[in-house]
Amino acid sequence: MKLYKLLFLVLFLLSASIAFGQSSAELKRKKEALQREIDLLQKNANKVANNKRLTLSQINSLNAKIRLMQNKIGVINSEMKNLDNQIHENTNTVQDLKGQLGQLKKEYASMIRFAQRNRSSYDKMMFIFAARDFNQAYMRIKYLQQFGQYRKKQADYIQGKQKDLNYKIVILDKNLKEKSSLLHEQENEKNKLGKNKNEQSKVLNKFSKEERQYKQDISERKKLQVQLDRNIRAAIAREIEIARKKAEDEERLAAASAKADNKPAPVAKAKTTAGYLTATPEAAKLSTAFESNRGALPWPVATGSITERFGKHMEGQASYVNDGVNIETAENSPVRAVFNGKVTTVMDQFGKYFVLIQHGQYFTVYQNLKSVTVAKGEEVSTKQTIGTVANSEGTPQLQFQIRRGMVAQNPEAWIAK
Template structure:
């Protein structure tokens, strides 16, 4: 019974430790991912450090970096909490194993004392021959044999428990060292965060001095962005109109074919020829005419990948989110997300589709890709490697990112028909 309980306890501890280890490894991966984003933003900030003129990209990069540093401290706190739980569990296990070891040693010592008192072979023989009958004598022989085997097993249990105890003491010591290292890392990150907040205060002070010019620059840039977004929506609307026209023509052709077949059958059967049906293509859920079966499958596949689409750049950080924003008294709408990335980074298609437009605005390229009833937009490209009409595949390189105010950033948008979607809800976390 005691052995079974001990085994069940160790099995439970092992399963809990495995879950903790998985959780710790996830936290470690998350922390490393955050650190990569911080380093990327810092490289961009280092390149623009000597710029006298403040840009929106710089401010967004600094604000995002501070938020990421706070996120990293939160992850470290979670790691410390996990370790505290592990230390508590391992300490309890060490205490339990020590108690079991002491009990096993006491039982073993009692057996040894009993064996010492009865070590004389004459005494054993007397014990056997003193039996009332042959059956009892046989049982006494078996008892002596089992007693010897049990003593050997008990010695094995002691050795095994001692081994488990030594292992748990080593793990506990490792936990304590790891916690000490994390506490040191936490202090370093807090110190860095404090310095970055001081830098943020200096930037805001610089902003207040250049506020008028800064607001004018933002207003100009956002006006240009709004014009570009309108032209992209117009391009999408034209593509929808073409799709509707193609659907109407296909419906008319199908109706004419059906009417001709019905008329031929009526004449053959000497019946009046029925009136031709009015051709009406079906409306799709996207608000325009139903696409071809291939396009419908592409739409369904795109939608089924919501939350797991690859990023349009291999590495980057979202510095401006989707939706409404306010700068001073002015407010503006971001139809997508702004992603800061490395200088000269390649831009990738996030899903299979067809390039419907490659345009140029303000000395920068943009690409519109159709995925059934969905569209993805890639703005602020320095160069492009695809043309209108090209079929593209997931993660295919379609161009390179340009810099906005010396900061390399991509404006990425997703539309369902002409309705803008939040890309953060579609791309992988």
């Protein structure tokens, strides 16, 4: 029973150690990813630091950087919590191993004392000859042989336990050093966060002093975005109308064919936008595949950080709506299609391009491109380059949208975390 309990304990600790390793590695990857985003935003901020005039993009970038830094501190806290659990487990294991080792040494000492008392060949012979019959004499011979073997095994087992104990002590020491390092990292991140929050306060103070100018900027930006969104919706409406006419033409042809053959007319499908856009088996399959990848679509740029989120935004007393997300990325970054589809629109608007790609009943929109590498009617594949990002207010930004028919979706719910 002791052996079974010991095996169970070893297996439990091994599985806990593996689980901790996986969780720790995952947290480390997440922390590194957050740091890459922070570094990218800082690099872009350094390029426009000398601009006397503050822009809305700079404000959004600073807010995003603070959010990322807070997330990173949260990840460090999770790492320390995991490490505390591991330290607690390893401390218990060390204590348990010390107890087992002490008990084994006591048992071994008793065996040694017994062996010392019965070490002479005469004593052993007397022990054997004192048997009441041959079978008992044989069993006593086997007992003496097995006792010697068991004593050797016990010595080896004690050495093994000592090695296990030494190894766990090394691991525990490593855990404590890692915790010290994490505490130091956490302190540094909190200091950096404090500095950025001070900068944020200065920026917001400056914003409030020059609010009239910023309201005018937001108003101008809103006008441009309203025009862009109107063109996007018009382009999608054209595709819906083309799909509707095609579906209705096919229904009329099917009805005429049935009438000519004296057969009942086929049942007409429901007249919905989704029905028109997925009328063909290929479109329906593509739409289903796109939908099944919700939360796992690749980002439209290889590296980047969301600086403006989906929905309504307030800057002072001014408000505006973003039908997608703004992703700040590196200079001249390639822009990629997030899924297989067909390019339905490439339009030059205010000196920048936007590309519209259809995926069944879904559409993805890529705004603020300085150049494009695809044309209307072209089939594209997942992660295929479709253009290059342009600068907006001094920073390279992509405005990315996902729409289900005409309805805007929150891209953060669709792209991979």
